Amino acid sequence: MPYLRERGPLSRVSPDGNGGKRSLGFLLGPLPPTPSVNRRLAIHSLSPPGNTGESGRMDQVQSWAACKLERKGRVYVLTITGPSDHRFSPSTIDDIAAALDAVRLSEDAGCLVTTNEGRFFSNGVDLPWIFQNLASGSLRIIQLKFEGLLASVMKLGIPTIAAICGHAAGGGFFLALAHDYRFMKSGKEVLYMSEFDHGMFMPRSLMTVIKRKLLPGPLVETMLKARKFRAPEGLKLGFVDRIFDSSEKTIEAAIGEAERLASRNWKRDIYANVRAAAFSGVIEELEAHRDPYLLPKGAKL
Secondary structure (H helix, E strand, C coil): CCEEEECCCCCCCCECCCCCCECCCCEECCCCCCCCCCCEEEEEECCCCCCCCCCCCCCEEEEECCEEEEEECCEEEEEECCCCCCCECHHHHHHHHHHHHHHHHCCCCCEEEEEECCCEEECCECHHHHHHCHHHCHHHHHHHHHHHHHHHHHHCCCCEEEEECCEEECHHHHHHHHCCEEEEECCCCCEECCHHHHCCCCCHHHHHHHHHHCCHHHHHHHHCCCCCECHHHHHHHCCCCEEECCHHHHHHHHHHHHHHHHCCCCCHHHHHHHHHHHCCCHHHHHHHCCCCCCEECCCCC
16 A cells, blocks of 8 residues: 655655655655744743642742743652643744653652543644644654653653543553553543544554553454544453543642642652553553554545
């Protein structure tokens, strides 16, 4: 089957082996340089003067274009902001990665909670951006950035909780799975692997994530039936840990659990090591970027 494809510094258009005619499969060339842009918008205190959190420091919020990071004592709450469907474009991934770096560099961080505003946790990678920028190496750019983002979550030396308050499809589902725990609002929100319905391949790196995080039964339902799971079904099948009837309760419970986990004061290197061993091979595959991202002919937005 003809497909769009990227793999290193090769020719712009691949021959189809038939008289030198151009095929529908592209071998795209080297990546364009990614501009270095500081997208941080603001940092300000959340507490009145003289009022400090458990760490003895004033609680703060840092803001980027796509997300904000709020510190509540030793718990950091990363919120994907705005009313959009929170697709992962390069700039969005960079913003979330910058927030994760701030958590990683904080000496007193004890737990991370990732949540969302609006109707979507995330609707996955930004397919319109990919299709519009194929000639500039968009598939490879997204692969490196998105797999790097998932690896960063799984390498944090602290517990992580996804507080899912909206739909999580494709890459959004993967981001939730990269966390240690998943709390979810019980309503119309769904968890969904959309690759079948978009007509897309599943690379080895991402398949490794889902194979390590789901039991065989749910894996078949998720990948081979493209089933959409609501919170009670995810809870029953074991990949959602707790469910709640509102976004507020979901986030409140996630922060409460995060505070309890942070109070254990586990050593970061030990926690990261044990997680990596529990889900063996996941970080290695995400960082290896072995399989190129492929879009078959006829793939849909």
